[in-house]
Amino acid sequence: MSAILRKSSFFYITHLCTFCFPPLVMLAESRNRGVLAIMALWIPVWLSSSILWSERQESYAFLRTLPVTDRQVVQTKFGLTLGFTFIYWLIVSLFIRWAWGSTPEYAGYMALTSLTCAGSLVLSGGWYIFSWRFGPSALTAGVMAFVVLGILTTWIVNVKRMIRSVGIGTIAPGWLAGGPWVYHVLLFLVALAAYYGLMQVAVRVKKKSEVSI
Amino acid sequence: MPPILEARGLTKRYHDFTLKDISVEILPGCIIAFFGPTGAGKTTLMKLLTHQIPASSGTVRVFGLSYDDREKEIKNRVGYVPQEPNFYQERSVEYNARFAASFFERWDGGAFYRMLDEFRVGRGKTVKRLSRGQKTLFSIALALSHEASLLILDEPTAGLDIILRRTILERLRKFVSDGERTVIVSSHITDGLGDIAEFVNFLSEGRLVFQSEKDELMARWKRVHFKDGALPPDLVKQLVDVRQQPFGSSGLSRDFLAIREQLAAGIASGDVKIENAGLDDILIAMHQGE
Numbered sequence: 001m002s003a004i005l006r007k008s009s010f011f012y013i014t015h016l017c018t019f020c021f022p023p024l025v026m027l028a029e030s031r032n033r034g035v036l037a038i039m040a041l042w043i044p045v046w047l048s049s050s051i052l053w054s055e056r057q058e059s060y061a062f063l064r065t066l067p068v069t070d071r072q073v074v075q076t077k078f079g080l081t082l083g084f085t086f087i088y089w090l091i092v093s094l095f096i097r098w099a100w101g102s103t104p105e106y107a108g109y110m111a112l113t114s115l116t117c118a119g120s121l122v123l124s125g126g127w128y129i130f131s132w133r134f135g136p137s138a139l140t141a142g143v144m145a146f147v148v149l150g151i152l153t154t155w156i157v158n159v160k161r162m163i164r165s166v167g168i169g170t171i172a173p174g175w176l177a178g179g180p181w182v183y184h185v186l187l188f189l190v191a192l193a194a195y196y197g198l199m200q201v202a203v204r205v206k207k208k209s210e211v212s213i
Numbered sequence: 214m215p216p217i218l219e220a221r222g223l224t225k226r227y228h229d230f231t232l233k234d235i236s237v238e239i240l241p242g243c244i245i246a247f248f249g250p251t252g253a254g255k256t257t258l259m260k261l262l263t264h265q266i267p268a269s270s271g272t273v274r275v276f277g278l279s280y281d282d283r284e285k286e287i288k289n290r291v292g293y294v295p296q297e298p299n300f301y302q303e304r305s306v307e308y309n310a311r312f313a314a315s316f317f318e319r320w321d322g323g324a325f326y327r328m329l330d331e332f333r334v335g336r337g338k339t340v341k342r343l344s345r346g347q348k349t350l351f352s353i354a355l356a357l358s359h360e361a362s363l364l365i366l367d368e369p370t371a372g373l374d375i376i377l378r379r380t381i382l383e384r385l386r387k388f389v390s391d392g393e394r395t396v397i398v399s400s401h402i403t404d405g406l407g408d409i410a411e412f413v414n415f416l417s418e419g420r421l422v423f424q425s426e427k428d429e430l431m432a433r434w435k436r437v438h439f440k441d442g443a444l445p446p447d448l449v450k451q452l453v454d455v456r457q458q459p460f461g462s463s464g465l466s467r468d469f470l471a472i473r474e475q476l477a478a479g480i481a482s483g484d485v486k487i488e489n490a491g492l493d494d495i496l497i498a499m500h501q502g503e
Contacts, residue, residue, distance in 0.1 A: 002315065003311075003312045003315040003316070007301075007312070057301070057303070059299045059300060059301050059302075061265070061295070061299035062298075062299050062300050062301065062309075062313075064264070064265045065263070065265070065288075065293045065295065066288065066313055066316040066317070067284075067285045067286075067288035067289040067316050067317060067318070068285065068288075068316050069284050069285055207267065208267055210266050210267075212299070213260070213265055213266055
């Protein structure tokens with residue numbers, strides 16, 4: 001399993017650097033803490049892109065010849081995505097804490113980050129199923145459309161916000177931004193339950209999949 | 214002796230092709246060949262036997278175990294060489310080998326690299342730069358390096374020159390020489406593989422139309438050369454693939470033992486000559502349904 005982890009991690013790490021670098025440069029140049037929202041909003045884009053490149057470089061036909069079951073492959077891939085989602089959440093949270101301290105905006109940014117992470121997890125599960133059902137070519141089309149749309153939307157929304165010097169954290173829902181920390185935990189538990197359900201579906205899809213075999 | 218591989222009613226349906234109801238029982242210590250024309254279903258069968266694709270119906274048991282609950286254990290003991298090996302194309306041979314080795318319980322790296330050198334496959338070469346034959350050789354080296362008890366090879370000699378083909382055939386023969394290990398091989402050409410196989414199966418249009426011990430097959434099928442008029446017409450009618458030749462005619466006998474008595478006089482007078490039929494001739498005759 002570690003061989004699959006090592007190989008796929010490369011794409012997550014390179015994408016992590018790629019997607020973190022521009023907002024941090026913008027932060028350094030503009031001193032506008034609002035740009036940190038880009039990092040939060042790009043989490044689904046970053047994860048989708050990592051999955052896409054990881055899947056495009058994967059050889060399931062080769063893996064099927066090796067003593068590894070489809071269930072193990074699915075669990076490894078899902079586990080990897082879960083792990084990197086947590087890492088991304090942690091990194092963004094640390095930056096937000098550093099940038100906003102204990103201000104009221106901090107809670108808004110954290111709520112936004114938790115929401116995008118939770119949503120990204122569920123989205124990632126969906127991408128895997130889509131890839132194993134329809135193949136990497138279909139995944140490429142789907143993810144590329146999503147990534148372009150995601151980057152454009154984030155850019156347009158955030159630029160407007162920055163112009164008005166209003167933190168994008170204010171768009172986070174009040175129940176999460178104003179609620180206790182346990183709401184974040186509950187949100188992740190719901191997302192994890194959905195993710196686990198998708199993983200079970202993915203195992204069934206993968207077992208029947210003849211894509212790229 | 215329990216079978217090393219057992220398939221029962223194996224069926225795979227595609228929208229334009231169906232592999233129908235294949236049942237085979239393969240004993241340890243021999244080489245079993247599946248021949249058939251292109252599109253007969255050989256690759257589909259090999260993929261089903263190695264659990265690369267799920268069957269529409271039917272079962273496969275390897276070493277008495279089912280892929281449903283013992284897939285890892287089975288694959289640790291099976292070496293599979295696909296028709297088109299799909300390694301990580303952008304990575305080197307060595308990377309792919311290390312990747313594969315990390316999954317096997319047993320791995321003989323020394324033997325693997327010796328084979329790579331023997332097959333003249335550069336370990337640092339990127340897989341996408343290997344020829345089809347080199348990919349097959351790399352795949353064979355992998356399959357032979359994790360102490361497998363069963364080798365399943367799909368068209369292993371396609372794309373190989375005659376020297377490497379002979380090397381591979383010799384390796385396969387050596388592999389089964391201990392009497393406990395087995396080779397299952399599929400091919401659309403009998404050249405070489407026909408010589409080393411002890412059991413022969415013939416697939417046509419998704420059906421297993423024939424399975425037999427090769428010696429028994431060769432004993433029954435003979436080519437009969439005869440001068441015109443040397444054989445009674447009803448006997449000539451029993452022959453298949455009858456051809457006109459400079460000195461007379463020749464045809465294939467499907468059951469030589471049954472007509473041997475009738476040919477005795479002609480053989481004694483020199484008007485009839487018998488020779489072993491080529492496996493290709495036999496399989497073509499079967500395919501044509503003659």
